[in-house]
Amino acid sequence: MSTIEVGLPDGRTLEVSQGATVLDVAEQIGAGLARAALAGRIAGELVDLRQSLDASCSLEIVTTKDPAGGEVIRHSAEHVMADAVKRLFPQAQVDAGRTDHTEKFQYDFKVAEPFTPEDLDAIAAQMKKIVKEKADFVREVVTREEAERIFTEMGEDLKVQRLHDIPDGQDITLFRHGKFVDLCRGPHVRNTKQIGAMQLIEAAGAYWKGDERNEMLQRIYGTAFATKDELKEHNERLEQARERDHRRLGTQLDLFHLDPDAPGSPYYLPKGMVVYNGLVDFMKSLYPKYGYSEVMTPQVNRARIYKTSGHYDMFHDDMFWMDGADDEEEVGVKATNCPCHCRVFSLGKRSYRELPLRLAEFSRLHRNERSGTLTGLSRVRSMAQDDAHIFCEPEQVEDEVARFFEMLKEVYTALGLDGLEVKLETRPEEFMGDPADWDVAEGRLKDAVEAAGFQCGINPGEAAFYGPKVACDFKDVLGRSWTLGTIQMDMAMPGRFGLHYTGRDGEEHQPAMLHRAVLGSLERFMSLYIEHTAGDFPLWLSPVQVAILPIADRHHDYARKVADTLAAGGIRVFVDDRAEKLNYKIREAELQKVPIMCVLGDQEEEAGTVSPRLRRVGEHRAEAMAVDAFVEDLTGRVARREV
RNA sequence: GCCGACGUAGCUCAGCUGGUAGAGCAACGCAUUCGUAAUGCGUAGGUCGCCGGUUCGACUCCGGCCGUCGGCUCCA
Numbered sequence: 020m021s022t023i024e025v026g027l028p029d030g031r032t033l034e035v036s037q038g039a040t041v042l043d044v045a046e047q048i049g050a051g052l053a054r055a056a057l058a059g060r061i062a063g064e065l066v067d068l069r070q071s072l073d074a075s076c077s078l079e080i081v082t083t084k085d086p087a088g089g090e091v092i093r094h095s096a097e098h099v100m101a102d103a104v105k106r107l108f109p110q111a112q113v114d115a116g117r118t119d120h121t122e123k124f125q126y127d128f129k130v131a132e133p134f135t136p137e138d139l140d141a142i143a144a145q146m147k148k149i150v151k152e153k154a155d156f157v158r159e160v161v162t163r164e165e166a167e168r169i170f171t172e173m174g175e176d177l178k179v180q181r182l183h184d185i186p187d188g189q190d191i192t193l194f195r196h197g198k199f200v201d202l203c204r205g206p207h208v209r210n211t212k213q214i215g216a217m218q219l220i221e222a223a224g225a226y227w228k229g230d231e232r233n234e235m236l237q238r239i240y241g242t243a244f245a246t247k248d249e250l251k252e253h254n255e256r257l258e259q260a261r262e263r264d265h266r267r268l269g270t271q272l273d274l275f276h277l278d279p280d281a282p283g284s285p286y287y288l289p290k291g292m293v294v295y296n297g298l299v300d301f302m303k304s305l306y307p308k309y310g311y312s313e314v315m316t317p318q319v320n321r322a323r324i325y326k327t328s329g330h331y332d333m334f335h336d337d338m339f340w341m342d343g344a345d346d347e348e349e350v351g352v353k354a355t356n357c358p359c360h361c362r363v364f365s366l367g368k369r370s371y372r373e374l375p376l377r378l379a380e381f382s383r384l385h386r387n388e389r390s391g392t393l394t395g396l397s398r399v400r401s402m403a404q405d406d407a408h409i410f411c412e413p414e415q416v417e418d419e420v421a422r423f424f425e426m427l428k429e430v431y432t433a434l435g436l437d438g439l440e441v442k443l444e445t446r447p448e449e450f451m452g453d454p455a456d457w458d459v460a461e462g463r464l465k466d467a468v469e470a471a472g473f474q475c476g477i478n479p480g481e482a483a484f485y486g487p488k489v490a491c492d493f494k495d496v497l498g499r500s501w502t503l504g505t506i507q508m509d510m511a512m513p514g515r516f517g518l519h520y521t522g523r524d525g526e527e528h529q530p531a532m533l534h535r536a537v538l539g540s541l542e543r544f545m546s547l548y549i550e551h552t553a554g555d556f557p558l559w560l561s562p563v564q565v566a567i568l569p570i571a572d573r574h575h576d577y578a579r580k581v582a583d584t585l586a587a588g589g590i591r592v593f594v595d596d597r598a599e600k601l602n603y604k605i606r607e608a609e610l611q612k613v614p615i616m617c618v619l620g621d622q623e624e625e626a627g628t629v630s631p632r633l634r635r636v637g638e639h640r641a642e643a644m645a646v647d648a649f650v651e652d653l654t655g656r657v658a659r660r661e662v
Numbered sequence: 663g664c665c666g667a668c669g670u671a672g673c674u675c676a677g678c679u680g681g682u683a684g685a686g687c688a689a690c691g692c693a694u695u696c697g698u699a700a701u702g703c704g705u706a707g708g709u710c711g712c713c714g715g716u717u718c719g720a721c722u723c724c725g726g727c728c729g730u731c732g733g734c735u736c737c738a
């Protein structure tokens with residue numbers, strides 16, 4: 020029997036016989052390692068312990084110390100859950116599990132009745148029993164026919180259908196533990212006893228193969244860790260995350276209100292409005308630099324313009340419609356600015372000399388989103404985007420994309436936001452235009468993103484109907500991804516509106532059109548920004564910038580005088596003249612995330628100074644300074660939009 | 663829209679198997695006038711999401727609707 024060489028992380032090389040498994044190698048390194056082993060890793064890919072090694076390679080043994088170990092544990096707990104469900108509900112059919120086990124696991128089941136919370140408790144209890152049975156996971160490679168026979172006999176019709184989706188020529192592997200068997204690529208732990216702590220999260224409906232037209236299966240989510248402590252830590256992290264959920268902070272900090280009488284349509288309260296306006300003003304301040312012109316176009320338009328744009332057919336059910344005042348045709352509240360911006364372009368004869376024409380608008384947009392999709396400020400029916408449409412010559416598109424990303428970088432840096440994921444979304448099933456044009460446009464966009472210095476992932480089939488799109492995604496506090504900034508090419512609108520310009524050759528040409536937003540929807544941006552900052556906004560965006568805290572009633576006059584001076588300098592100031600102790604006022608201002616507090620007592624009043632306490636830098640007693648100097652310092656920081 | 667859970671005072675929440683509601687914080691009043699994260703006492707505040715049903719009696723049980731939350735789907 021021939022031998023192969025296995026390179027280890029510490030630089031050593033082991034000689035093992037060809038066909039030895041990952042576990043064999045682990046045992047050869049040490050019995051302790053073999054006991055702790057959860058999986059192997061070859062060239063960055065996780066492999067199952069029972070995988071045989073046919074050629075020399077570099078191998079790493081993954082244990083609980085490796086973050087990937089948790090994924091293996093959760094994946095294995097997933098099988099234990101399906102086993103438990105089958106034991107308690109023998110009629111249940113098992114569909115597929117989850118592919119991403121970084122945080123949780125899941126399985127979909129076809130059952131007559133949805134699972135109740137009591138069912139989940141019973142399933143969780145059953146899972147514990149199964150783990151105690153200490154069954155080894157067994158990996159089998161079988162033929163397609165064999166697999167089909169096994170699952171047909173078990174009555175697992177969904178599984179048989181899934182089997183048909185596996186391309187020919189690919190190994191079909193099964194994993195067993197005890198009597199439970201499932202079609203699975205692995206990897207799995209050696210023995211169920213390695214699953215130290217499990218927890219079911221919830222049950223939810225999910226359409227078979229993710230398609231609304233299919234029947235709804237019942238999904239169970241759960242998570243698992245090597246130890247109870249890790250599970251506890253995980254739950255504590257989640258709890259902390261919920262503390263900074265924008266909906267919670269929105270109430271605590273009086274930023275916005277979501278009313279049952281206006282689902283998905285936020286009320287901005289005075290403090291939220293400061294943040295909203297701050298962001299809008301910031302974007303507007305950049306318009307001269309990046310060459311945008313602001314317009315304002317009608318909220319309500321006749322159906323005709325939406326028929327021209329294509330929105331009437333594509334999104335009729337998702338718009339708000341009304342009867343016209345007379346017997347004229349129906350009118351719709353705009354869901355997007357693009358039709359109107361096309362109309363603006365079409366006014367008068369355009370020359371190449373005017374291009375690129377960049378039209379920006381902050382109008383509120385209304386989309387009649389399905390009730391189940393609404394979520395806080397993240398997904399709303401009433402919103403505004405920092406929207407703009409760029410009309411340019413086709414050969415200017417790449418420059419425009421580059422310019423967009425330059426602006427985007429400036430904005431996100433100024434706001435202290437990082438962690439953006441940039442993705443190209445490609446042609447969807449329903450689209451307008453020529454597929455060949457799409458291919459070219461997609462390629463150009465991707466190149467431009469990479470030229471701007473971003474890694475560009477791909478989301479296949481996710482683009483809008485009119486053209487490919489680049490989306491900048493950001494994760495919320497619960498780990499959900501939301502698109503903020505976006506730039507997309509429009510292959511449809513210029514043609515539909517018959518847009519053209521006179522080129523330098525004297526001929527008429529159709530302009531290229533780009534849709535773009537840096538912040539995306541202001542609502543969604545606020546939701547993520549509130550969570551990102553935990554409501555602790557930079558000075559220039561803080562609803563209350565300075566809290567004046569007089570120590571005793573006799574300081575109230577001086578407090579008001581200082582406040583008036585600050586307010587006259589454009590600073591948002593609040594005087595806490597309640598008959599409360601200083602500590603109480605400080606605590607209150609801390610909880611309201613007021614960035615600067617001025618405690619005023621005899622010392623300050625006599626000297627005519629303030630002693631600012633800067634919350635952000637944890638500076639409790641700064642040097643006393645003259646009020647005028649303080650105002651000057653603050654207005655400077657605000658004007659520079661210091662983070 | 664679909665699946666599930668939830669909906670009690672401004673906020674956060676308690677209220678066992680049906681007998682018309684309670685706490686903490688906030689608000690308000692009085693006292694306190696205090697130097698860097700909670701002063702004390704008191705007052706007020708709720709047709710228990712809405713509508714209907716069962717019952718002598720419903721916050722509690724049942725049904726419908728509305729909304730919220732978590733998923734699914736959708737997202738110009």
